[in-house]
Amino acid sequence: MYLNNIFSDPVRLERLSDISQSAWLPLLEGLVQYTIPLTLIAFVLGLILAVLTALARISTVKILQWIARVYVSIIRGTPLLVQLFILFYGLPTIGVVIDPFPAAILGFSLNVGAYASEVIRASILSIPKGQWEAADTIGMTYVQSLRRVILPQAARVSIPPLSNTFISLVKDTSLASLILVTEMFRIAQQIAATNYEFLLLYGQAALIYWVVCFLLSIGQGRLEHRFDRYVSR
Amino acid sequence: MISIRNLHKKFGDLEVLKGIDVDVQKGQAIVVIGPSGSGKTTFLRCLNILEVPTAGSVTIDDQTADFSKPFSKRQITAFRKQSAMVFQHYNLFPHMTALENVMEGPIIVQKKDKAAARKKAEAILTKVGLSDKMDYYPFQLSGGQQQRVGIARALALEPKVMLFDEPTSALDPELVGEVLQVMKDLASEGMTMVVVTHEMRFAKGVADEVLFMDGGKIVERGKPEDIFNNPKEERTQQFLNLIEKTDVI
Numbered sequence: 033m034y035l036n037n038i039f040s041d042p043v044r045l046e047r048l049s050d051i052s053q054s055a056w057l058p059l060l061e062g063l064v065q066y067t068i069p070l071t072l073i074a075f076v077l078g079l080i081l082a083v084l085t086a087l088a089r090i091s092t093v094k095i096l097q098w099i100a101r102v103y104v105s106i107i108r109g110t111p112l113l114v115q116l117f118i119l120f121y122g123l124p125t126i127g128v129v130i131d132p133f134p135a136a137i138l139g140f141s142l143n144v145g146a147y148a149s150e151v152i153r154a155s156i157l158s159i160p161k162g163q164w165e166a167a168d169t170i171g172m173t174y175v176q177s178l179r180r181v182i183l184p185q186a187a188r189v190s191i192p193p194l195s196n197t198f199i200s201l202v203k204d205t206s207l208a209s210l211i212l213v214t215e216m217f218r219i220a221q222q223i224a225a226t227n228y229e230f231l232l233l234y235g236q237a238a239l240i241y242w243v244v245c246f247l248l249s250i251g252q253g254r255l256e257h258r259f260d261r262y263v264s265r
Numbered sequence: 266m267i268s269i270r271n272l273h274k275k276f277g278d279l280e281v282l283k284g285i286d287v288d289v290q291k292g293q294a295i296v297v298i299g300p301s302g303s304g305k306t307t308f309l310r311c312l313n314i315l316e317v318p319t320a321g322s323v324t325i326d327d328q329t330a331d332f333s334k335p336f337s338k339r340q341i342t343a344f345r346k347q348s349a350m351v352f353q354h355y356n357l358f359p360h361m362t363a364l365e366n367v368m369e370g371p372i373i374v375q376k377k378d379k380a381a382a383r384k385k386a387e388a389i390l391t392k393v394g395l396s397d398k399m400d401y402y403p404f405q406l407s408g409g410q411q412q413r414v415g416i417a418r419a420l421a422l423e424p425k426v427m428l429f430d431e432p433t434s435a436l437d438p439e440l441v442g443e444v445l446q447v448m449k450d451l452a453s454e455g456m457t458m459v460v461v462t463h464e465m466r467f468a469k470g471v472a473d474e475v476l477f478m479d480g481g482k483i484v485e486r487g488k489p490e491d492i493f494n495n496p497k498e499e500r501t502q503q504f505l506n507l508i509e510k511t512d513v514i
Binding site for chain 2: 160162163166171172173174176180184185188262
């Protein structure tokens, strides 16, 4: 019925076209101002946290292992949206007030850190023991072994799963709309609230997310190719 | 150069080394032979503390590692700098070219000047016959070439002692010779070497002393001609007989 209405009603069709055209700019602004920075910053911070967590998990120090386990368990065992709500709406009740954007950065970084730590831990464990031994015998310290020998190889293994994390993160940032970050999806909601064209605006937002993720998957392919230069195929 | 006293190693309840005493003079090539499970690889790995011995001591040059006392990781790292290891499965760094593999230790660990380290790495690779393969990644090299890079990587550290853990066991038969030749050259240049191997011809031709290990102990030791032509212990005879039989087949 809806489709019939649109195509039999030139006035409405024109209105939709106008709304759509005028929506692109604010949507892209939301993308560039918030969605992309939020994604990038949270991913970088999350990745650093993930490497540290993974190293804690594989260390022989019991207390570090334990802290890492608890952290990963809490983050993986609770919904992302609930975590964001606790940070933004929950903490102010005990006097800790965080602005929307930093709260989102914090929430997403913690989230990426926990999930990616498992990826990185598995990647590190996938590197043969002989590589550690070779590094040992040429006199490397633990940190040198990691930095020069283990992590560069682990990075190659972890590109596909980490790309998954990254692409998920792009889309998950839409949840930040619920803690008042004016990222792309919140802008779509705001525009739709004024003209009730929900399908149109959410569809436009969905299209932009898809294009971004598509570009990222191309980037992933290139990155994999670059890292594959030292493996036989 | 090396003196090993009462070396013991246990894995859980399993005692793999039951008191080893060995002295190696500077410039000597020692070959360790023995059946699988005799503890010869564990023995070699203890010299580099890749396995931490349960008891005993190892002295290389003027540094002693006494395993009856507690010691730090830093001490292990310092002790390791005296020797370099060549592995059965090469253990090259796959993400680095041959040249980068050889330069890694001098630059990262010994903090040497990059240009000088590069020059030296090139010279060593040329010496092991790989002057035309310097920029190849390990996967682009044959097993024999990879193992020669492994030897070059160890040599670049200028160790006082070279340790070889079955360096030709993973190689196709036709590639064994090129690796043994490099090792033979090293021995004749006066490098102190401890070699665990199944290559009896190498033991006969190159070793200054042969150690026969079985059951976590050194059963017999002596000049290669004595061990191979006139073994005194029954277990040595049995082992050598078995090997000769397979040579005939």
